[in-house]
Amino acid sequence: MTAACVFVAGSHTDVGKTFVACALIRAARTAGLSVEALKPIASGFAPADWADSDPGRLLDALGRPRSDDELDRMTPWRFAAPLAPPMAATLEGRTLPLAPVVEFCAERLAASRADLFVLEGVGGLMSPLADGATGLDLMAALNLPALLVGGGYLGAISHTLTALEVLRARGQAVAAVVVSQDARPDAPDFAESAALVAVHAGATPVLSAPRYGTTDWADKALALVGDLPRVLATV
Template sequence: MKLFITGIGTEIGKTVCSAVLVQYFKTEYWKPVQSGDLHYTDSHKIAAWTDGTICHPETYRLRLAASPHQSAREENKKINLNDFHLPETENSMIVEGAGGLMVPMSDDVFMIDLIQRLNLPAGLVVRNYLGCINHTLLSVMALQQREIKLEYLILNGEFPADTERVILNFIGKETKIIKIPEIASPDKEHIKAATKQVTITKL
């Protein structure tokens, strides 16, 4: 299994969910673009929160904590899709994007283009907030438009029944639903505990 983890926006728990899935499926991990927090990257977090995970080096490490296109410009760089190559491994791998599908990596290249470049199915992380239905359905439509398979819809935390019902009614039967419990303070203990509560279902 190789899976690209994206989200319906920023700060909705992609890295925490990635850690749970890395632990659950016993995969390796790769973050193609890291913008900011180079002293404690998402790869550092995955390594700290999971058991002996192989974390492959980022293709781009950018100092500014901002959208990748802005971070790259600050360093007089331009992110090039041709620079990205899926790390060679026979093991399963979780690949984590930055922000949502339409996060720009340059003025005309977006995160969804990287998913296509790597030819991976997607796992879409959803968190409950006012507007999450709109952002989820638009993200699903964007994946459908690009003919990117939505392998998993990942529900991060608790959802009102009305919200969950509308979202799931929009999801195709080929997509599996992963439910990950709320994790208040991510660390190895809480990630392991959450892994035991993960549920994976089909519609």
């Protein structure tokens, strides 16, 4: 039975969920822990060149080959258009009900014997993930704690704190908020942004994740995730 599992959710799209998930995976492996990861749905996926895609980067972090079999295990629902998955699915004449996604994830979680299981969502927390369902709905159905990733762009503080309040309102456990640095030169001061999030986050730990340099924050995130173990047999 997996000792700990976490749902890496974003306050917005392209805030660094995969960056944070990969850093968490590498920190766990460096600590000698066994790790599994899953990103069940991906849109904007190019089959001919997916090495630098989110699934490809997760496989690299796990130390696994970029093979078709590993890709199918990591991300079985893949869509070409860079849109919310239900919209991308419609363009391909497909439907995307939530139930099969929940069933697939729950089976993988229950069968895992890894020390850590990382499941990454799609887009922002409230982005449509399946027909009539959001990323939060998948998290809640699986009863997973969140590692909430916020950005460093102008307006990101509001997005991050709003997502945190939504998680609290739904009764979802939050291991930590990770503020991911924005690479744009006109972004607000990173340290000040993270500090402001921390002021308003209350008891929820807030970690700063610079894009370059130290990765000590990933070790801290790993410790916080380990403090929120889930009994997966109840999923």
